[in-house]
Amino acid sequence: MTAPLPHLSPATPLADPHSRVFAEDVLAGLRAPRKHLAAKYFYDRQGSALFEAITRLPEYYPTRTEFGILERDGPAIAAEVAPGSALVELGSGSTQKVRRLLPHLRDLAAYVPVDVSEEFLRSEAEDLRADFPHLRVEPVAADFTQPFALPEDLAGLPRAGFFPGSTIGNFEPQAAAALLRHVAATFGAGARLIVGVDLVKDKAVLDAAYDDAAGVTAAFNLNLLTRINREIGADFDLDAFAHQAFFDPDHSRIEMHLVSRRAQTVTVAGIPIAFASGETIHTENSYKYTVESFRALARSAGWEGRAVWTDPDRFFSVHALGLTSIRRH
Structure with a gap:
């Protein structure tokens, strides 16, 4: 049995509430039976x-392989996004991947990058507006794994998610399914999701x-x-x-x-x-998933596999999912 987690004293010199949450999380992790x-x-x-x-x-194949899929199959991937949609990128980071998809999304109503790093998010949004002057860009500073609100002026638009980079693989399978349910509840009925998934391959x-x-x-x-x-x-x-x-x-x-x-x-x-x-x-x-195992995971969270694209070596995959039901649990 582990000792109770010590709570930080109000006098602990941490700059802001975010630092205190960070400290609590770090201490909880480091005092666990397996750090x-x-x-x-x-x-x-x-x-x-x-x-x-x-x-x-x-050595790091995922990014360039996913880039290749987005560039080669961009028109087909974009066709899975309904005209007039708001495209919401979860954990948008540098926006390098969405830039390969945007030229094929000519009927997009808005692009909504969601990321916790607000300063970087705003900077990337400004750069994107400069490169795509006719694109409506509405950044949201938030942790996409937690409840967050989309801009009110986008209410009523079809929703499509973009979740590249195989970030889904950083979640335990149960947590990944919970995240997909959370995205479904946030986006609502009829939503689509484009998600990058790394595939099982040679261990070396x-x-x-x-x-x-x-x-x-x-x-x-x-x-x-x-x-x-x-x-x-x-x-x-x-x-x-x-x-x-x-x-x-x-x-x-x-x-x-x-x-x-x-x-x-x-x-x-x-x-x-x-x-x-x-x-x-x-x-x-x-x-790392197979195409079939990821589709089964998505199905358990209410998403139907509509299409999938891979590179010639089948190192990486990009899935188009459609929301069939919203499952809370």
């Missing part, structure tokens, strides 16, 4: 820059994609500790932790960890956290 941290916290400014660098690595290809020779993914993983040090007053020694990533075929997922190189105690927001030598912090999962 873990939420992957959503990777993406501070430096983490986002490192991830963009990862997408350009020779998967392992290399998440443990590149240049060490960029290692830097991305370790940057999470840098963020914790900076934002909530921890004293992680980055040299005392190592990046680890591997494909677990039993769970059909990549796991990423930070491994303690020695027995040590780290202080986080004034609270000591002990590590044994070799103990890990589980920082990310990335589930």
Whole structure:
């Protein structure tokens, strides 16, 4: 049985309520029987820059493969979006993928990027308006995994979601189904969803994609500790932790960890956290699906598989889903 989670004192010097939530989440994860941290916290400014660098690595196939599908099959994918729709991108980030789809969406009523990083979101929206001057762009700063409101002036428009990058794979399967139900409830009857899904493939290809020779993914993983040090007053020694990533075929997922190189105690927001030598912090999962297993997952959440596109090697897939029912549980 674990000790009760210590609540942060009101006197703990954290800059804002978001930092306090971050600290509570970090402490909850680090005091769990198996230490873990939420992957959503990777993406501070430096983490986002490192991830963009990862997408350009020779080992990291998902981004360029998905780009290729969107460019080659863009007209067919766009045809799944009803004319006059509001296209809502979940976790929009750099908008590089939607830029490959927008030229084929000539009857789009509005584009709504949703992302937690408000400063980056607004900057990307301005750039997009400059490049697509006739496109109505209405950014929403929100965590798309939580209830959020779409702009009121878009009420009554058909809704279509865009969820590229295989981000769905970062969720446990039950949580992924819950997210799809949440999206269904947010978008409403008749909605469509275009979603990128990474596929099961040779283990060596998967392992290399998440443990590149240049060490960029290692830097991305370790940057999470840098963020914790900076934002909530921890004293992680980055040299005392190592990046680890591997494909677990039993769970059909990549796991990423930070491994303690020695027995040590780290202080986080004034609270000591002990590590044994070799103990890990589980920082990310990335589930890999077959076309059939993802369609079954979507079906369990009320979405029907309408079409799917893959690259010639079947490394990656883009699915068009249609909402058949709204399931709350």
